[in-house]
Amino acid sequence: MSAVPVATPPPTHGPAFWRRALGHRSFAIGAVLSLLLVLAALLSYAWTPHSPYEIDMELKLLPPSGTYWFGTDAYGRDVASLLLVGARSSIVVGVVAVSIGLIAGTAFGLLASARRGWVEETIMRLADFGFAFPAILSAIMLTAVFGPGMVNAIIAIGIYNIPTFARITRASANAVWSREFVLAARACGKNAFSITMEHVLPNILSVLIVQATIRFAIAILAEAALSYLGLGTQPPQPSWGRMLSEAQTLMFQAPLLAVFPGIAIALAVLGLNLLGDGLRDLFDPRLARKR
Amino acid sequence: MSIFLFKRLITLVATLIGASAVVFLVLEILPGNAAQILMGPDASPDAVQALAAKLGLDRPPLERYWDWVSGMLTGNLGLSYAYSTPVAELVAERLWLTVPLALMAMTITSVIALAAGIYAAARHNKLGDVGVMGLSQIGIAIPNFWFAILLILLFSVHLKWFSAGGFPGWEEGILEGIKALLLPAVSLAVVQSAILARITRSAVLEVLREDFVRTARAKGVSRTGTLWGHVLRNAMIPVITIMGLQFAELLAGTIVVESVFYLPGLGRLIFQSISNRDLIVVRNCVMLLAAMVVIVNFVVDLLYASIDPRVKASDI
Numbered sequence: 001m002s003a004v005p006v007a008t009p010p011p012t013h014g015p016a017f018w019r020r021a022l023g024h025r026s027f028a029i030g031a032v033l034s035l036l037l038v039l040a041a042l043l044s045y046a047w048t049p050h051s052p053y054e055i056d057m058e059l060k061l062l063p064p065s066g067t068y069w070f071g072t073d074a075y076g077r078d079v080a081s082l083l084l085v086g087a088r089s090s091i092v093v094g095v096v097a098v099s100i101g102l103i104a105g106t107a108f109g110l111l112a113s114a115r116r117g118w119v120e121e122t123i124m125r126l127a128d129f130g131f132a133f134p135a136i137l138s139a140i141m142l143t144a145v146f147g148p149g150m151v152n153a154i155i156a157i158g159i160y161n162i163p164t165f166a167r168i169t170r171a172s173a174n175a176v177w178s179r180e181f182v183l184a185a186r187a188c189g190k191n192a193f194s195i196t197m198e199h200v201l202p203n204i205l206s207v208l209i210v211q212a213t214i215r216f217a218i219a220i221l222a223e224a225a226l227s228y229l230g231l232g233t234q235p236p237q238p239s240w241g242r243m244l245s246e247a248q249t250l251m252f253q254a255p256l257l258a259v260f261p262g263i264a265i266a267l268a269v270l271g272l273n274l275l276g277d278g279l280r281d282l283f284d285p286r287l288a289r290k291r
Numbered sequence: 292m293s294i295f296l297f298k299r300l301i302t303l304v305a306t307l308i309g310a311s312a313v314v315f316l317v318l319e320i321l322p323g324n325a326a327q328i329l330m331g332p333d334a335s336p337d338a339v340q341a342l343a344a345k346l347g348l349d350r351p352p353l354e355r356y357w358d359w360v361s362g363m364l365t366g367n368l369g370l371s372y373a374y375s376t377p378v379a380e381l382v383a384e385r386l387w388l389t390v391p392l393a394l395m396a397m398t399i400t401s402v403i404a405l406a407a408g409i410y411a412a413a414r415h416n417k418l419g420d421v422g423v424m425g426l427s428q429i430g431i432a433i434p435n436f437w438f439a440i441l442l443i444l445l446f447s448v449h450l451k452w453f454s455a456g457g458f459p460g461w462e463e464g465i466l467e468g469i470k471a472l473l474l475p476a477v478s479l480a481v482v483q484s485a486i487l488a489r490i491t492r493s494a495v496l497e498v499l500r501e502d503f504v505r506t507a508r509a510k511g512v513s514r515t516g517t518l519w520g521h522v523l524r525n526a527m528i529p530v531i532t533i534m535g536l537q538f539a540e541l542l543a544g545t546i547v548v549e550s551v552f553y554l555p556g557l558g559r560l561i562f563q564s565i566s567n568r569d570l571i572v573v574r575n576c577v578m579l580l581a582a583m584v585v586i587v588n589f590v591v592d593l594l595y596a597s598i599d600p601r602v603k604a605s606d607i
Contacts, residue, residue, distance in 0.1 A: 262437035
C-alpha cells in the first residue's frame with residue numbers, strides 16, 4: 001500500500017520549519033518547558049542560591065521566604081538549590097537511558113527489517129518478551145544483585161527502552177523498504193547495509209526523534225520512582241524522587257516540601273510530552289489534521 | 292480458532308520459560324553466591340559454605356533451575372532465607388492485597404477513561420474536548436507516587452477522612468479493606484486513565500469517520516444511537532489492547548504505591564526482601580509479576596480476536 005503523494009511536502013528543517021514550529025502551541029509550550037529543565041541543570045553547575053549539600057540544623061524546615069524561595073528541608077538545605085541540582089539527575093538518567101534504548105533498539109529494528117525471515121521473527125519475539133519486565137521490575141532485579149545506584153537505574157531503564165525502539169524502528173523501516181526509491185537503489189546494486197544507512201535510517205529519523213522525546217519523559221518518571229524507593233540516585237546527590245520520599249515523613253510539619261519536587265517532575269514530563277506531540281504534528285501534518 | 296489458540300499458547304509458554312530463565316540467571320547465577328550475599332561480606336567462609344549447603348546452592352545450576360520451575364508448578368517455592376517460612380505462603384498472603392488493589396485501580400481507570408474519552412470524541416474540537424485533553428496531558432505527566440502523597444495530604448492530613456496508610460486486613464470487613472485501598476487505587480488510576488482516555492477518544496474519532504457510521508446516520512439513527520450501537524464496539528479493539536498493557540503497568544506500579552501507603556502487598560514484600568537480601572523471595576515475586584503481565588497480554592490477545600474476527604484470519 002503506497003501513501004498518497006503530498007503535492008508540496010512540508011519542510012522538516014530550515015527557517016520555514018521553525019516559523020511553523022513556533023506557531024504550534026504544543027511544540028512552543030513543550031520547547032519552553034524542556035529548555036527550562038536543561039537551563040536549570042546547566043545553571044546549577046555555575047550558580048545555586050545556596051549550597052545544596054551544606055547541612056545546618058538551625059535553618060531546618062523554614063517556610064518559603066525572600067532568602068529561601070521554597071523554604072528549607074529537614075537538614076536546613078535550600079529547597080530551590082536542591083531542585084536546580086536535582087534536574088541534573090533527571091537529565092543524565094533520561095539522556096543515557098534513552099540513548100541505550102535508541103541505539104540498541106534501532107540497530108535491532110533495522111536489522112530485522114533488512115534481513116526479514118527468521119532474523120526478524122527472532123528479534124521481534126525477543127522484543128515481545130522484553131515487555132514482560134517493566135522498568136521498575138528490571139531495576140529491582142539489578143538492585144537486588146548489584147545494590148542500589150544511579151548506574152543500575154540507568155541500565156534498567158535503558159534495557160526497558162530497547163524493545164520499544166526495536167518495534168517502532170522495524171515498523172517504520174519496513175514501510176520505507178517497500179518504497180520505489182529503495183527498489184531503485186537495489187536495482188543499482190547497493191547492498192542491504194548501504195540502503196539501510198543511506199535511505200532507510202534518514203527516512204525514519206523523525207519517528208525516532210519523536211519517540212526519543214516521549215521516552216525521555218518516561219525515563220524521568222521512572223528515575224523519580226526508583227529514587228523515591230531508594231533504588232536510584234543516592235545521597236548526597238540531590239534527586240527529585242528522593243526529595244519526595246524525605247518530604248513524606250514530614251507531611252504534618254512541612255506539607256509544602258512534598259509539593260515542589262512533584263511540580264518539578266510534572267513540568268519536566270509535561271514539557272517533553274508536549275514537545276514530542278508537537279514534533280510529531282510538525283513532521284507529519286497529515287496526522288495532525290486527522291487528530 | 293484452534294490454530295490461533297494453539298499458536299498463542301505456544302508463544303505464551305515460550306515467553307514464560309524465557310522469562311523464568313532470565314529471572315533465574317539474574318537473581319541466582321549472576322550474584323555468585325547467594326549465601327554470601329545473605330550473610331554479608333564479613334561472614335566467615337565456613338559459615339557461608341554451611342549455609343550454601345543448607346540452601347542447596349552447591350548443586351549444579353541446571354538442577355536448581357529445574358527444581359525451581361517444577362516447584363512453581365506444584366506450588367512449592369522453597370523457604371524464605373529471612374523469614375524461614377514457605378515463600379508460597381508469604382506470596383499468597385500478599386496477593387490478597389495486591390490483586391484487589393490492581394483490580395480496583397483498573398476499574399477506576401476504565402470508568403474514568405471511557406467516560407472522558409467518549410465525551411471528548413462526541414464533542415470533538417469543542418470546549419469539553421479541549422478540556423479533557425488538557426487534563427489528560429497533565430494526568431500523564433504526574434508521577435503516581437506524588438499524586439499518592441498529594442491525596443494523603445488532602446484526605447488524611449487536612450480532611451482526616453482516610454488513614455495515611457496501612458491496611459486493617461480483610462477480616463475487619465470488606466468495606467474497611469476497600470476504604471484502605473481507595474486512595475492507593477485512585478493514585479494508580481489517575482495516570483493510566485489519562486492515557487486510556489486519549490486512546491479511547493482517538494479510537495472513537497477514527498470509527499466515527501467510517502462509511503458505516505455515515506450510512507447509519509443517513510438511515511436516520513440518532514447521533515447517540517450510532518455512538519452506542521455502532522461506534523463503541525469497533526472502537527474497543529485498540530482500547531482493550533492498551534488496557535492489557537496498562538494492567539501490567541498497574542501491577543508494576545503497585546511496588547511504588549504500596550510503599551507510599553505502607554501496604555503489606557507483593558510490591559512491598561519485594562522491596563523488603565531486597566533490604567533483607569532474601570533473593571529467593573525476590574526471584575519468586577519478580578517471576579510472579581512477570582508471569583501475570585504475560586498472561587494478561589495473552590488474555591488480551593484472545594479478547595482482541597473475539598472482538599475482531601479479522602485478527603484470527605490474518606494470523607492463520
